[in-house]
Amino acid sequence: MARPPTSVDFSDESDPDSNEQVFPDKTEMARLKRRSRADQDQDQDGQPVSSTISVPTMTTARPVPKKRKITSGANTGLTPEEREKMKRTSERLKNDAQRLPVNEAKDALVQHILDNETVVVMAETGSGKSTQIPQLLYSHPASVAYFRERGQPTFNNTASSASKSQSQSQPPRLTLRPPSPGPISIAITQPRRLPCVSLANRVAEEMGVRLGDEVGYAVRFESKERVPAHGYGGGKEGGKGKERGVTKVRFCTEGVLLRELSNHASSSSSSKRKRGDDEDSLETATPSGTASSFGSGSGSGSGSGAGAGADGKSSSPSASTSTPDEASRLLLRYDVIIIDEAHERTLNTDFLLGSLKRIQAERRELTRRLRRRGRGGKQDEDRDGQGSGDEVQTVTTNPATYRGFEMRELKLVVMSATIDAEKFSSFFNSAPILYIKGRTYPVVIHHAQADPGPDKVQAALRQCLKIHLDLPPGDVLVFMPGQEEIDSLVKSLEQCNKQLPPGIDEILAAPLYRNLSDVKQRQVFNTTPNHKRKIVVSTNIAETGLTIPKIVYVVDSGLQKEKNVVPLSKGGTVSALQSLPCSRAAAKQRAGRAGRTAAGVCYRLYTKLDYEMRPQETSPEIQRADLASALLQLMAWGQKPLEFDYLDQPERFSLISSLRQLMQLEAIPVGASFTITPVGRQMLHFPINPLLAKVLIASFKLGCTSEVVDIIALREAGNPILESYSTREQADKTRRAFVHRDGDHMTGMNVLRAFLEVLEQARKENPQAAAGDKPVRKAVTDWCNEHSLSFRVLNEARLLRTQLQQLVKSTGQDPKVSAGEDSSRVMQCLSKGLYMNAARLQPDGLSYQPVLNRISDKDGLKIHPSSVLVGKKVPTIVYDEIALTTNYYAHNVSAIEEAWLSDIPGLSDTSIQSVKQSFEGKADVVME
Numbered sequence: 001m002a003r004p005p006t007s008v009d010f011s012d013e014s015d016p017d018s019n020e021q022v023f024p025d026k027t028e029m030a031r032l033k034r035r036s037r038a039d040q041d042q043d044q045d046g047q048p049v050s051s052t053i054s055v056p057t058m059t060t061a062r063p064v065p066k067k068r069k070i071t072s073g074a075n076t077g078l079t080p081e082e083r084e085k086m087k088r089t090s091e092r093l094k095n096d097a098q099r100l101p102v103n104e105a106k107d108a109l110v111q112h113i114l115d116n117e118t119v120v121v122m123a124e125t126g127s128g129k130s131t132q133i134p135q136l137l138y139s140h141p142a143s144v145a146y147f148r149e150r151g152q153p154t155f156n157n158t159a160s161s162a163s164k165s166q167s168q169s170q171p172p173r174l175t176l177r178p179p180s181p182g183p184i185s186i187a188i189t190q191p192r193r194l195p196c197v198s199l200a201n202r203v204a205e206e207m208g209v210r211l212g213d214e215v216g217y218a219v220r221f222e223s224k225e226r227v228p229a230h231g232y233g234g235g236k237e238g239g240k241g242k243e244r245g246v247t248k249v250r251f252c253t254e255g256v257l258l259r260e261l262s263n264h265a266s267s268s269s270s271s272k273r274k275r276g277d278d279e280d281s282l283e284t285a286t287p288s289g290t291a292s293s294f295g296s297g298s299g300s301g302s303g304s305g306a307g308a309g310a311d312g313k314s315s316s317p318s319a320s321t322s323t324p325d326e327a328s329r330l331l332l333r334y335d336v337i338i339i340d341e342a343h344e345r346t347l348n349t350d351f352l353l354g355s356l357k358r359i360q361a362e363r364r365e366l367t368r369r370l371r372r373r374g375r376g377g378k379q380d381e382d383r384d385g386q387g388s389g390d391e392v393q394t395v396t397t398n399p400a401t402y403r404g405f406e407m408r409e410l411k412l413v414v415m416s417a418t419i420d421a422e423k424f425s426s427f428f429n430s431a432p433i434l435y436i437k438g439r440t441y442p443v444v445i446h447h448a449q450a451d452p453g454p455d456k457v458q459a460a461l462r463q464c465l466k467i468h469l470d471l472p473p474g475d476v477l478v479f480m481p482g483q484e485e486i487d488s489l490v491k492s493l494e495q496c497n498k499q500l501p502p503g504i505d506e507i508l509a510a511p512l513y514r515n516l517s518d519v520k521q522r523q524v525f526n527t528t529p530n531h532k533r534k535i536v537v538s539t540n541i542a543e544t545g546l547t548i549p550k551i552v553y554v555v556d557s558g559l560q561k562e563k564n565v566v567p568l569s570k571g572g573t574v575s576a577l578q579s580l581p582c583s584r585a586a587a588k589q590r591a592g593r594a595g596r597t598a599a600g601v602c603y604r605l606y607t608k609l610d611y612e613m614r615p616q617e618t619s620p621e622i623q624r625a626d627l628a629s630a631l632l633q634l635m636a637w638g639q640k641p642l643e644f645d646y647l648d649q650p651e652r653f654s655l656i657s658s659l660r661q662l663m664q665l666e667a668i669p670v671g672a673s674f675t676i677t678p679v680g681r682q683m684l685h686f687p688i689n690p691l692l693a694k695v696l697i698a699s700f701k702l703g704c705t706s707e708v709v710d711i712i713a714l715r716e717a718g719n720p721i722l723e724s725y726s727t728r729e730q731a732d733k734t735r736r737a738f739v740h741r742d743g744d745h746m747t748g749m750n751v752l753r754a755f756l757e758v759l760e761q762a763r764k765e766n767p768q769a770a771a772g773d774k775p776v777r778k779a780v781t782d783w784c785n786e787h788s789l790s791f792r793v794l795n796e797a798r799l800l801r802t803q804l805q806q807l808v809k810s811t812g813q814d815p816k817v818s819a820g821e822d823s824s825r826v827m828q829c830l831s832k833g834l835y836m837n838a839a840r841l842q843p844d845g846l847s848y849q850p851v852l853n854r855i856s857d858k859d860g861l862k863i864h865p866s867s868v869l870v871g872k873k874v875p876t877i878v879y880d881e882i883a884l885t886t887n888y889y890a891h892n893v894s895a896i897e898e899a900w901l902s903d904i905p906g907l908s909d910t911s912i913q914s915v916k917q918s919f920e921g922k923a924d925v926v927m928e
């Protein structure tokens with residue numbers, strides 16, 4: 001074997017900012033080295049540190065009733081052996097969990113949550129926030145008593161009467177309701193889908209219930225949960241949620257909850273949807289009703305209009321045209337909402353927080369009014385005076401029309417290990433901050449003593465090999481900025497593995513990034529076989545909320561991919577994806593992926609000085625993303641973009657340019673009026689970002705909806721061509737095989753259509769098999785593998801396509817109208833929506849200049865080598881996005897004619913000026 005590369009030089013210093021328990025390096029290393037492999041399997045070394053909760057005041061606990069047994073009625077489908085096994089696992093895990101800091105502080109914690117409308121919880125990574133707090137609220141006797149015994153009036157939700165009654169200022173009607181039978185209904189949001197699934201699994205195991213019964217999850221295109229017979233968000237009485245086995249602890253992405261706010265009767269997790277498979281499936285049903293799966297922020301493709309969240313995912317609030325019914329608008333389904341990992345501050349986090357604050361105020365007011373009426377007008381708003389609800393029962397309405405939801409104040413818990421707690425507290429009217437001290441196992445942090453240079457792949461490789469050759473057993477988690485670096489490191493690790501001397505354990509290198517199939521993503525949780533060391537190489541997808549068992553070492557490149565508005569040297573800005581240093585909060589989260597099931601060590605591939613120079617927090621996405629989509633949605637929700645309660649106000653220039661964009665798209669009128677035009681309303685019918693909606697609407701006129709629907713579906717799903725070192729050659733072949741002269745959008749469409757044909761063929765050849773059955777799935781995945789294509793992306797595009805077709809149909813348009821051979825019509829449509837991303841070829845025949853935003857010649861914009869148009873000297877192009885590496889590179893490029901841009905309205909400075917003036921108060925702003 002070739003000499004192992006020299007290790008990156010690390011200092012022994014610990015992280016002064018961190019609350020982590022840090023052992024002196026030598027002691028820790030010696031201790032780690034002493035541990036044999038057998039020990040590691042059985043004995044999780046390291047002692048938990050004692051926990052404390054420091055809270056402003058302590059209150060007397062309410063009388064606690066007998067502990068409620070968590071029944072798992074829905075487990076009845078299990079054999080006695082399975083039930084017994086489940087019980088044993090649950091007991092073991094619960095026993096382990098007792099040592100977690102959060103559980104050591106449980107009584108005070110629950111009491112504070114019950115005593116306050118909102119609390120902010122700060123506790124170390126791995127201390128048990130995500131897994132324990134939902135369980136505590138669900139089953140802690142004080143919580144059960146609180147939610148069961150406080151009889152409260154219900155809110156009559158008879159078919160939109162609520163919204164009407166509100167608008168007509170009629171008070172909601174009271175109904176007779178027996179005391180709530182409990183248990184409470186809790187939603188826990190995560191910024192990313194993977195932690196939702198893994199946390200729901202873990203919590204179900206700990207509670208000894210089957211995943212999908214009391215505990216479930218809902219992420220984009222996948223859910224495992226039981227919904228009430230009449231669905232969520234309207235219709236029948238909310239108490240249906242108390243049906244046996246109905247999911248009450250629901251992990252979901254922020255995007256899913258935002259969509260629920262807009263009320264899609266189908267919701268993201270329609271009961272009609274197939275319950276989640278363990279494998280990729282072709283069977284995932286198209287959600288019924290509106291296309292609730294678009295723009296979820298839980299992993300949709302990035303779009304220039306949507307802004308990208310962590311891991312490059314799109315994260316605009318979901319769009320919907322439907323007027324939310326009262327149950328959805330006020331999220332009446334939930335008693336408690338927990339916003340986990342709030343430090344991430346995605347666009348979704350911020351819009352969710354602002355909306356939840358509004359909902360809390362409305363629910364508080366309604367509850368107060370109902371209680372008052374329930375007491376025959378007695379003006380008593382004191383909670384504790386509610387007694388058992390006897391007063392409420394003296395008030396009756398017509399039970400025959402009863403379709404009410406229990407109306408309660410909404411409790412909110414905002415949590416993180418690395419949050420700016422004061423800011424969140426003051427946003428929620430000085431909500432108490434609960435600090436829970438202590439962590440599960442110690443983590444030693446080392447910084448590089450000297451900058452290891454720009455090649456982070458080499459630096460990470462050296463560190464991984466050093467760990468593997470010198471240090472005791474334990475898996476490794478490496479954080480790299482993007483897929484390219486991950487593939488490169490995985491390939492290098494695989495090559496090194498082949499050259500390891502005899503007697504050295506094998507390396508199992510596993511990539512983890514968004515574009516991988518769910519199955520591959522979940523494989524990283526598999527148990528590592530004996531005599532092997534797993535090295536997971538991940539983007540920031542694994543940075544928060546995840547426990548990958550047996551991770552002892554973390555290697556942190558200190559970089560992440562971020563979509564940012566980049567100022568240009570000659571003025572103006574461009575929105576580009578960049579590899580940038582992560583914040584200190586993100587670095588802490590990364591280190592916190594170790595020390596969860598054993599003591600851990602984190603190696604930062606950057607110096608301590610570098611660390612200290614970094615910003616404390618990742619800048620909120622709202623301050624760097626394109627807000628056009630979000631602003632349009634806010635206006636549609638009846639909220640005023642300039643008056644929305646933002647945790648951090650977006651930048652003025654960002655608001656101005658987003659509003660200008662909406663004018664140019666004809667979604668709002670040119671000038672300073674922020675009403676929504678008929679085109680804007682039409683756009684809102686399609687839950688995609690306004691730029692793409694504009695492309696779609698243009699296709700109705702130009703007769704190419706069939707092509708445009710396919711292009712949009714694929715663009716939302718992601719890049720179907722898998723590019724890595726090992727597959728690059730095949731990826732090139734695939735592009736050549738499906739190439740279209742007009743560029744990448746049409747080439748992608750060809751790929752999607754070929755995928756659909758293969759699927760169709762496989763179904764024909766296996767008439768007995770259902771779409772998701774093995775022979776069909778095998779045929780399609782084999783074809784994808786052969787062409788280096790992502791099954792997940794193409795299958796998602798297929799589902800999105802169906803949804804989009806249904807939506808187009810519902811507007812009276814024909815989704816199948818095709819331009820046939822005349823692809824220029826499709827290009828014209830693209831230019832109508834992507835006009836901001838139009839660029840002209842420069843005299844050098846290589847670089848481009850954006851038509852609207854001049855980049856300096858020095859900056860230069862080039863077509864990315866992965867484009868089918870690279871080197872083709874196309875005079876004018878449009879592209880989906882720019883990535884900034886050594887150059888500005890345009891991705892997903894198509895050829896257009898510049899003349900097509902001439903009719904984009906409001907491109908003149910006057911309209912920009914008028915928007916600006918409206919901010920300066922020099923013009924009237926007409927708010928709807």
Ligand SMILES: Nc1ncnc2c1ncn2[C@@H]1O[C@H](COP(=O)(O)OP(=O)(O)OP(=O)(O)O)[C@@H](O)[C@H]1O
Binds near residue numbers: 198595596597
């Ligand atoms: N899938 C799992 N396998 C093994 N142990 C787990 C798993 N999930 C959780 N744990 C254990 O439970 C502990 C608490 O996990 P939890 O996710 O609740 O912590 P947290 O405070 O939310 O962390 P973070 O802030 O990093 O999300 C972990 O430190 C680990 O010991």
